[in-house]
Amino acid sequence: MKPLIVATGLLLAGGAAGLAALLLQPPEGQAVIDPNDARLVDVGLQIYRAECAACHGMDLEGQTNWRERNAAGRLPAPPHDPSGHTWHHPDDHLFAMTKYGVAALAGGNYQSDMPAYDGQLSDREILAVLSYIKSTWPPEIQDRHDDINRRFRAAQD
Template sequence: MKPAGSLSALGAAVLCAMPAVADAPDGRAMYQMYCAACHGADLEGAPDWRLPGPDGRLPAPPHDETGHTWHHGDRFLTDYVMRGGQAVLDDLGVAWDSGMPAFGDILTEAEITAILDYIKSRWPAEIREIQSRMSEAESGTP
């Protein structure tokens, strides 16, 4: 009989082959560190986010279901975070003054994905499904 707590060779091999969860970025913690100051600790957005501030820019919108984040696919959202809002909007020919800074020199794509996954985890199932379809349409996946 084996001592309690020992692993079989197969069990040890399975554990060694599993990805290290500790190495996965913590989307909630990263959101709090990089996004919450502007978009709110609970994804609620800045107060009066629909009204331009003194600089003419709209304050940071919410990332919960009341905002418009879910109206965009993952590729667009990742690009927006990586390059900043203005660069993306300029490339699209959209005449809009975005205050969203670029985080591409600060966050990796995996970290941005973890943040977006955290944001999406807070949405109702119906909203997650709509956003998922938008992401599929972006990538051409049926």
């Protein structure tokens, strides 16, 4: 469906599920994370170092005990290397989590230290960071992620 039609239907239907579906729609023409675009990856590395590395680590290693809630009840920053779960999510979800924050997508009173980068980073900058992250994964993990994207997009049609 075209984004305008989807947005109109969601506005008429209302509800949190409709809003979440709208948020998961990346900007048209910019939805693909591209680890093979050297210029995009280089820009992404610079932004990652400035905006993400403080929590996710300079080597994408994440924080210790990232699967266990801390004293505040929040999950520490996960790794973005192959040991983490980043590659388990399709591009559309990774983009939306980065742009709008995890809490906006999880709904309810979900608490996360992950900030929303909407208004701080452009869509292209978000995709650059995600492209950098994906570029660090071994080919077999990139292939598995590509398969996740294919299955996700086929389910959207």
